[in-house]
Amino acid sequence: MRAAVIVxxxxxCDRDMAVAFERxxxxxxMVWHKDxxxxxxxxxxxxxxxxxxxxxxxxxxxxxxxxxxRAVVDHAERxxxxxxxxxxxxxxxxxxxxxxxLRRNAGLKYICKTVRLVTxxxxxAFTAAYDKGQEIDIPIAHHDGNYFVDDAxxxxxxxxxxxxxxxxxxxxxxxxxxxxVVSKNRRVLGMMPHPERAADAGHGGTDxxxxxxxxxxxFVSA
Amino acid sequence: xxxxxxxxxxxxxxxxQGEAVRHALGAMGFDKVEGVRQGKVIDLELAAGATHxxxxxxxEKLLANTVIESYEIELG
Numbered sequence: 001m002r003a004a005v006i007v008x009x010x011x012x013c014d015r016d017m018a019v020a021f022e023r024x025x026x027x028x029x030m031v032w033h034k035d036x037x038x039x040x041x042x043x044x045x046x047x048x049x050x051x052x053x054x055x056x057x058x059x060x061x062x063x064x065x066x067x068x069x070r071a072v073v074d075h076a077e078r079x080x081x082x083x084x085x086x087x088x089x090x091x092x093x094x095x096x097x098x099x100x101x102l103r104r105n106a107g108l109k110y111i112c113k114t115v116r117l118v119t120x121x122x123x124x125a126f127t128a129a130y131d132k133g134q135e136i137d138i139p140i141a142h143h144d145g146n147y148f149v150d151d152a153x154x155x156x157x158x159x160x161x162x163x164x165x166x167x168x169x170x171x172x173x174x175x176x177x178x179x180x181v182v183s184k185n186r187r188v189l190g191m192m193p194h195p196e197r198a199a200d201a202g203h204g205g206t207d208x209x210x211x212x213x214x215x216x217x218x219f220v221s222a
Numbered sequence: 223x224x225x226x227x228x229x230x231x232x233x234x235x236x237x238x239q240g241e242a243v244r245h246a247l248g249a250m251g252f253d254k255v256e257g258v259r260q261g262k263v264i265d266l267e268l269a270a271g272a273t274h275x276x277x278x279x280x281x282e283k284l285l286a287n288t289v290i291e292s293y294e295i296e297l298g
Binding site for chain 2: 057058093094100101103106107149150
């Protein structure tokens with residue numbers, strides 16, 4: 001099992017994500033944004049949180065057009081898995097791999113706290129170890145996490161059971177309390193909360209571990 | 223040649239920053255403001271031969287996120 005974690009200038013959750021993958025049994029390669037290809041045999045790409053390129057222009061916009069992101073899009077379009085967290089979610093929406101966009105938080109404040117999520121679907125390799133409706137506590141740390149999709153796209157996401165997590169109490173104004181969504185083929189997940197920051201007792205919470213363990217078992221059985 | 227690109231949140235997309243500015247103006251006593259939308263202006267210095275279509279492509283691919291933003295181009 002191999003994971004690749006992309007490192008952009010300004011990424012700051014790349015090591016946390018790598019540790020969470022390693023803990024679940026993945027061999028992890030760190031991949032620089034200027035690289036033009038992913039290492040051979042990568043099962044899943046982690047697009048980490050942070051402030052890639054200083055959030056200039058729009059969060060994630062410049063990273064989404066970096067050389068490695070073309071390889072990430074190719075990987076996903078071939079049916080490869082990807083996990084984008086926080087800035088990684090913003091980047092994946094900017095690439096078009098995931099629908100919607102992340103706007104400035106409705107309250108205009110940067111929010112850094114642990115929030116309660118509701119597992120909205122268990123029909124993904126990311127969420128298979130949770131129960132539908134299960135509440136988990138995962139930290140958020142973002143200024144631009146206010147998820148937007150138009151009404152037609154929202155209806156499509158609901159019809160296709162593509163909302164992975166919702167907020168129990170909406171912290172940022174996101175449409176339909178959405179905290180994370182998956183791609184049409186269910187192999188790309190983007191979410192604003194940080195499961196990799198709830199993956200060790202020292203973090204103060206361990207509810208994120210089940211996501212990385214579920215991914216590991218998906219690749220073992222595949 | 224120069225181009226100026228105006229990028230705005232689309233109508234119907236809530237603009238929390240514009241709303242905050244509207245509230246602040248109201249609190250300062252400017253009571254004739256009914257709405258504020260905040261956007262950005264991007265000035266491009268273009269080489270000879272660049273066309274309007276080139277700038278449209280730049281907007282579509284990078285300068286605007288057309289899921290939530292609209293853009294207008296002024297060439298001059």
